[in-house]
Amino acid sequence: MTENPPDHGSVDPLSLEAQVCFALSASARGLVALYRPLLAPLGITHPQYLVLLALWEDDAASVSTTVTALAHRLHLDPGTLSPLLKRLETIGFVARERSAEDARQVRVVLTDEGRARRRDAERIPPAIVAATGLGLDELAQVHAAASKVVQAAVRAGVY
Structure with a gap:
């Protein structure tokens, strides 16, 4: 016996609230806004923070990276990364x-x-966890789901 797909009733598949893209977009903007006051003392933006995270990771592993490799890792065009690096420089x-x-x-x-500055940034992750009100398990689930979306975009050739 085959199961019928769940009936979503009268949910309009084109309603804004039903869109995964809307939930991800709105949540990404909200999350970045939570970072803003935490990054202000460092004098950096969220995209610059992401660059530094990658570089701190490389530094800890005693490896260096190129602009092209860093852009690929951050899923950015090198032309988008260059102004971020210029400001950090x-x-x-x-x-x-x-x-x-x-x-x-x-x-x-x-x-x-x-x-x-890495030492200063160590306070940021726990502050973000507290600001979201989500538990570590919930955040791990969000991270896993979002990572699957990124992987799908990579497979589709978006990055």
């Missing part, structure tokens, strides 16, 4: 250097100041 958190092996490649490295 201006405030002294990163440096960009031509690769000695291949002058076409530009490496991105943390400065001592950029490394030091």
